[in-house]
Amino acid sequence: MYKQLNQKAWFLVAPVVALVAFNAIIPLMTVVNFSVQETFGDNVFFWAGVDWFEQVLHSSRFHDALLRQILFTAIILLIEVPLGLIVALAMPRKGPWVSVCLVTMALPLLIPWNVVGAMWNIFALPEIGLMGKGLRSLGFDFNYTRQPLTAWFTVVLMDVWHWTSLVVLLCYAGLVSIPNDYYQAAKIDGASAWSVFRYIQLPKLKRVLTIAILLRFMDSFMIYTEVVVLTGGGPGNSTTFLSIDLVKMALGQFDLGPAAAMSLIYFLIILLLSWLFYTVMTRNEAR
Amino acid sequence: MEGTSIIAWMAWTWPTAAFFAFIALCLIAMSVWEVYSPGGAPRHGILGLDTTRGDRLFISLLGSAFIFLAWLGLFGTPLWAPLGISLVYAFVVFRWV
Numbered sequence: 001m002y003k004q005l006n007q008k009a010w011f012l013v014a015p016v017v018a019l020v021a022f023n024a025i026i027p028l029m030t031v032v033n034f035s036v037q038e039t040f041g042d043n044v045f046f047w048a049g050v051d052w053f054e055q056v057l058h059s060s061r062f063h064d065a066l067l068r069q070i071l072f073t074a075i076i077l078l079i080e081v082p083l084g085l086i087v088a089l090a091m092p093r094k095g096p097w098v099s100v101c102l103v104t105m106a107l108p109l110l111i112p113w114n115v116v117g118a119m120w121n122i123f124a125l126p127e128i129g130l131m132g133k134g135l136r137s138l139g140f141d142f143n144y145t146r147q148p149l150t151a152w153f154t155v156v157l158m159d160v161w162h163w164t165s166l167v168v169l170l171c172y173a174g175l176v177s178i179p180n181d182y183y184q185a186a187k188i189d190g191a192s193a194w195s196v197f198r199y200i201q202l203p204k205l206k207r208v209l210t211i212a213i214l215l216r217f218m219d220s221f222m223i224y225t226e227v228v229v230l231t232g233g234g235p236g237n238s239t240t241f242l243s244i245d246l247v248k249m250a251l252g253q254f255d256l257g258p259a260a261a262m263s264l265i266y267f268l269i270i271l272l273l274s275w276l277f278y279t280v281m282t283r284n285e286a287r
Numbered sequence: 288m289e290g291t292s293i294i295a296w297m298a299w300t301w302p303t304a305a306f307f308a309f310i311a312l313c314l315i316a317m318s319v320w321e322v323y324s325p326g327g328a329p330r331h332g333i334l335g336l337d338t339t340r341g342d343r344l345f346i347s348l349l350g351s352a353f354i355f356l357a358w359l360g361l362f363g364t365p366l367w368a369p370l371g372i373s374l375v376y377a378f379v380v381f382r383w384v
């Protein structure tokens with residue numbers, strides 16, 4: 001096998017390495033250091049070994065937050081990916097409506113996350129919100145501030161509204177990059193719309209779908225701002241996801257040791273699942 | 288002592304420093320291995336995955352982290368047994384995956 005001997009190009013990635021070192025590696029090292037110690041402030045630390053890891057692994061609070069997190073991520077992936085794909089397929093590829101559709105799709109992504117939470121908070125309020133009051137006037141017993149189920153419904157709906165656009169835009173970019181020759185060949189062969197989707201569009205979209213799923217998986221697994229503003233993790237703990245629980249533990253209770261241990265376990269879960277997703281989705285491509 | 292106080296907020300301990308030194312040494316050793324004995328191109332392993340040496344190191348480290356966590360969650364300390372399992376696991380990954 002021919003091996004490239006000129007390795008000077010590696011110096012070009014040095015700035016990125018330096019940046020990643022400061023914004024990711026050093027904080028990660030600090031978290032590892034905190035996870036094996038106890039502190040009461042003033043940079044005074046006491047060795048705790050793996051006690052915090054044991055505590056977190058045996059804590060029902062962590063198990064519950066993790067289960068809620070997995071459920072939430074599974075629900076939004078099952079909704080957003082197919083929905084985003086369908087919307088992208090339905091969008092026009094030519095003409096003046098292209099710009100209109102693209103701008104409309106991009107709008108939710110431009111709104112700051114805390115504003116999204118505040119918007120949906122007001123929108124879903126049972127007394128004055130358009131959605132909340134509207135659903136109640138239709139006879140639904142909707143009150144997301146008191147009922148876990150309706151709180152979940154609102155959180156999922158908010159996330160779908162906020163992030164499906166990302167999947168749409170990625171899929172749309174993938175669709176317009178498919179050369180017209182493929183469609184012409186399919187037309188000559190008399191292929192049905194389903195066959196075109198199954199054998200041309202879907203394989204060509206595999207790479208962007210991988211990126212879309214990975215991005216949505218990681219983002220939804222780390223969701224914090226929108227949910228905190230919308231429900232504050234409630235009612236009770238029903239929408240307290242991992243990141244919310246982590247912030248409560250680290251900043252609310254100032255339990256830095258257990259919070260560091262929990263964030264490392266959280267990090268490892270995200271790393272494992274991202275690797276699995278990526279490996280499974282690119283496995284056939286590599287052959 | 289000036290230098291020590293600058294990084295005091297990072298709360299370094301000898302065991303965690305040793306852990307990161309081990310990771311750094313692994314990366315250096317992989318680089319040296321590749322320079323002296325090139326062969327890091329992807330290989331088809333028993334899991335049906337095409338993995339490079341770097342991929343196998345990643346799989347070994349990530350898997351070992353979960354072996355330690357699982358042991359800690361199920362049996363607690365001491366952690367010599369998961370260390371042994373992780374070494375065997377890493378050997379299997381480098382040899383056959």
